[in-house]
Amino acid sequence: MQESWEFILAENKIEQCSENFIRSILEKNKKELGIFLSYYYKREGAVAENVILDGSIDFISKFTGKFTVEFDLVHFNACLNIHDQKKEKMDLNFEIKQENSSLQLKGPYWPEREMDDI
Helix, strand or coil, X not given: CCCEEEEECCCCCCCCCCHHHHHHHHHHCHHHHHHHHHHHHHHHCEEEEEEEEEEEEEXXXXXXXXXXXXXXXXXXXXXXXXXXXXXXXXXXXXXXXXXXXXXXXXXXXXXXXXXXXX
């Protein structure tokens, strides 16, 4: 599985893509970013919270690059009296799409386990 998420930008045409520009988008959409990261941990029953950018952004081209985010991974189940929290990191790739003024994020590829043969 490889998850992706798209943030629609207020700007009509993006001429310059800078580290501060990407940071501001991620900060404004912190909750949505947590939802996106939570898709990777849904089988564990965990959610991602308090997402922050860890380090700097590596630009591959003018409108593409990658960065690492750090977040709290929270496992909560009231019936089993579980409330665990730990820090996690994940590398994300991004692309600014000028044609529809959006920032597209792609997470890592995590292969899904197929059913076992009997």
